[in-house]
Amino acid sequence: MAKKKIATVWLGGCSGCHMSLLDIDERILDVAALADIVKCPIVDGKDLPEVDITLVEGSVTSDEHFHEILHIRKQSKAVVALGDCAVMTNITGMRNYFNLKDVVDTAYVNAISNDKEGTIPNHPALLKLNEKVVPLQEVIDVDFVIPGCPPDADTIFYVLFEFLNDRIPNLSDVKKLKYG
Amino acid sequence: MDSTDKKKILISPVTRIEGHAKITLQLDDQGNVEDAFFHVNEFRGFEKFCEGRMFTEMPIITPRICGICPVSHSIASVKACEMIQGIQPTYTGDLLRRLIHLGQNISSHALSFFHLSSPDFLLGYDSDPVKRNIIGLAENHKEIAVSGIRLRKFGQEISERITGKKIHISGIAPGGMAYPLTEENRLALLAWIPEAKKTVKLGLDIIKKFMDENREMVESFAISPTLYLGLVGPNGEHEIYDGNLRFIDTDGTILEDQLNPAKYLDVIAERSVEWSYLKYPYYKPFGFDKGFYRVGPLARLNVASKMKTPEAQKEFENFKSINSGKPVHGTFYFHYTRLIEALGSVEEAEIILNDPEITSDKIQTLGRWNNPVGIGCSEAPRGTLFHHYITDDTGKLTKVNLLIATGQNNPSMNRSVLEVAKQYIKGTDIKEGMINRVESTIRCYDPCLSCSTHAIGKMPMVIEMKDRNGNLLKTFQRSY
Numbered sequence: 001m002a003k004k005k006i007a008t009v010w011l012g013g014c015s016g017c018h019m020s021l022l023d024i025d026e027r028i029l030d031v032a033a034l035a036d037i038v039k040c041p042i043v044d045g046k047d048l049p050e051v052d053i054t055l056v057e058g059s060v061t062s063d064e065h066f067h068e069i070l071h072i073r074k075q076s077k078a079v080v081a082l083g084d085c086a087v088m089t090n091i092t093g094m095r096n097y098f099n100l101k102d103v104v105d106t107a108y109v110n111a112i113s114n115d116k117e118g119t120i121p122n123h124p125a126l127l128k129l130n131e132k133v134v135p136l137q138e139v140i141d142v143d144f145v146i147p148g149c150p151p152d153a154d155t156i157f158y159v160l161f162e163f164l165n166d167r168i169p170n171l172s173d174v175k176k177l178k179y180g
Numbered sequence: 181m182d183s184t185d186k187k188k189i190l191i192s193p194v195t196r197i198e199g200h201a202k203i204t205l206q207l208d209d210q211g212n213v214e215d216a217f218f219h220v221n222e223f224r225g226f227e228k229f230c231e232g233r234m235f236t237e238m239p240i241i242t243p244r245i246c247g248i249c250p251v252s253h254s255i256a257s258v259k260a261c262e263m264i265q266g267i268q269p270t271y272t273g274d275l276l277r278r279l280i281h282l283g284q285n286i287s288s289h290a291l292s293f294f295h296l297s298s299p300d301f302l303l304g305y306d307s308d309p310v311k312r313n314i315i316g317l318a319e320n321h322k323e324i325a326v327s328g329i330r331l332r333k334f335g336q337e338i339s340e341r342i343t344g345k346k347i348h349i350s351g352i353a354p355g356g357m358a359y360p361l362t363e364e365n366r367l368a369l370l371a372w373i374p375e376a377k378k379t380v381k382l383g384l385d386i387i388k389k390f391m392d393e394n395r396e397m398v399e400s401f402a403i404s405p406t407l408y409l410g411l412v413g414p415n416g417e418h419e420i421y422d423g424n425l426r427f428i429d430t431d432g433t434i435l436e437d438q439l440n441p442a443k444y445l446d447v448i449a450e451r452s453v454e455w456s457y458l459k460y461p462y463y464k465p466f467g468f469d470k471g472f473y474r475v476g477p478l479a480r481l482n483v484a485s486k487m488k489t490p491e492a493q494k495e496f497e498n499f500k501s502i503n504s505g506k507p508v509h510g511t512f513y514f515h516y517t518r519l520i521e522a523l524g525s526v527e528e529a530e531i532i533l534n535d536p537e538i539t540s541d542k543i544q545t546l547g548r549w550n551n552p553v554g555i556g557c558s559e560a561p562r563g564t565l566f567h568h569y570i571t572d573d574t575g576k577l578t579k580v581n582l583l584i585a586t587g588q589n590n591p592s593m594n595r596s597v598l599e600v601a602k603q604y605i606k607g608t609d610i611k612e613g614m615i616n617r618v619e620s621t622i623r624c625y626d627p628c629l630s631c632s633t634h635a636i637g638k639m640p641m642v643i644e645m646k647d648r649n650g651n652l653l654k655t656f657q658r659s660y
Binding site for chain 1: 224227247248452459
C-alpha cells in the first residue's frame, strides 16, 4: 500500500486543536509510519500536492481563509473539520454579534493601553477580515467532523488511524466526544 | 522614504495557510536588505465580543485565545476576577493553580525546544527541510525525539490529572480551584519527576554543546540591546505565577521594581501599526522609539536576581556569567534560558507535589461582585500577560483590555528579523538555509503565532522579489 499523505491546516482558531493533535505524543511516530505529513499547503496552487486527508482547525474569517479552504477541498480526498471552530465557529464566531468595524476599532483605536498615534492595520500582506465568521461547511463540503474544544487526542488519533487504514471511523463509540 | 522604488521580498511561510505571519524584506538598489516588516496575520476580536458578558465567564472564554498557553490566560483572568470580587484563593487552590501553570510552562518549553528548534541544532540549519522536524529527528535521534515528546506529555498530564482535560481546562476558578488533586494522581505525577529532570538536562547538554561549537553565530545573532520586563518575587527571585513587575534597562539598571501589575498602564503603552494585526507595545517613559522591551524566558532571567530552586540556580549563575552579570541581549539565548526555566519548573513542581496540603479539599473561597475594575497578570511561557476588565455594577463587562505576551516582543522581533536578514541575505541569490535562519530568529522568541503547525511539519514558503512596478523579478520557492 502506498504511503498516504496528510495535511493539517490552521485557519481562524487558537491552535488548541493542533496542540491536542500533538497530545497523541509518541503515537505521532505511528502516524508517520503510515503517512507522510505533508505539512501545510501554500495556497497558491502547485505547492499543495494532492493529499488523502486534510485536518482543518479553525473557522473561515477572511479572504485568505476562503481561498485556502477552497483550494484545500480541491486537493484533498477527505476534509476533516477538526474542533468546534471548524465545525460551528465556536469562540471565533462570537464576533458575529457585532459589526466588524466596532470589533476592529475596539482593539486598534479605543483600547485603553493604546496611544493616540496608531493606525488601523491595512497592508497588502495582511488578510482582509470578512464581516462574518463562518464554519467550514458553509464554504465547502466537509467529509468528517470531530467536535470538541479541543477534541480529545485519543479521538483525533482514532480518526486518523482509521482513515489511514481505509476504514471509516465510527464516532459513536468514542469516549469524551462532545462540544466544548 | 519612498517605498515604491524599492525592491521587496515577501516571505510567506506556511503561516500563510496558518494565516498567521509573513515577512517582507525591502531591498535597496544594490540588493541589500534595507528594512523588514514582520506581519502578524490574525485577528479575532476578543476585546469586543467579551463586552456585555459576565466577568465570571472570562476564565473559560479567554484561554481560547491560545491553545499553547491557555493556563496563563486562565490564571491572569481569575486574578482579575478576584480583584473584582475582593477575595484571595485558598492556600491549596493557589498551590494547585501554580502546579498547573508550571506544567504548562514545561510542556510549552518542551515543544519550543525539542519539537521546533532542536532539529536545527541536531540536523543543521541547512539540512533537508523535509526532514528538519520532530519526525525527521526521530529517524536519526530517536531517543532525543521521544524524550522531548514525553517531557511535553508530562506537562500536559498535570492538567489532565487535576481537571480531566489537557487543553482549555475548566476548574481554574476565582477563589482557587474547582477540583482537588487526589493522592493517586499526586503519586503518579511525582513518579514523572526523575525522567522530566533528565530530559531537561539532556536539552541543556544539547544547547550548551551547540553554543560552544557555534560561538560566533550565537554571539552575533540579533544582539541589539533592549529593555526587559518580567515578574519577580518579593526578594527579586524568578517568578512565573505571582509577584510584581520589574523593568530593567540595557545595562541592567532597575527602572521599576515591585510595581503592582495593576499599575501596568503607568509604564506600558502600545501603538497600532499599518503592517500588522499585532500592536507595538513600549515602555511609556522612554517613548515609542526608545522604549523597546522584551519579555519571556530571556527577559525573566535577565530581570531576576536569583532562581528559587538549587539546580536552576546553578545554571542561572552560568547564564549570568555570560555578560558578567549584565543583561544578556543575544536573541539566541532565549533557547538556553527557556531550558533553565524548564529545569526550575520541574524542581518547583516536585516541591509542590510534596507539600502536605496539596491534596487538601479546601480549594476555593467564594465572593460576589465588589469592585468595578479587575487587573490580573501572569507570566505566560512567552512573557508577561495582562488581563484588564471593567464592569458595571451588575458584573457585566463594559471594557476589556488584553496585553498578550508575544505582543510585547513584537517590536524586537521585527528588529531581530531585520538584523538577521541583513547578515544572511545579500541580493537575489537566496538559499533555503538563509531563509531558515531568518525564520529561526522568530523561533527564538517562540511566538504563539507560529507555533503549532510548525511542530510537526516543514515551512514551505515563497519569496517574491518585485521591481518598482510590481513586476515579479524572481521567485524563490522552498521545495517539498
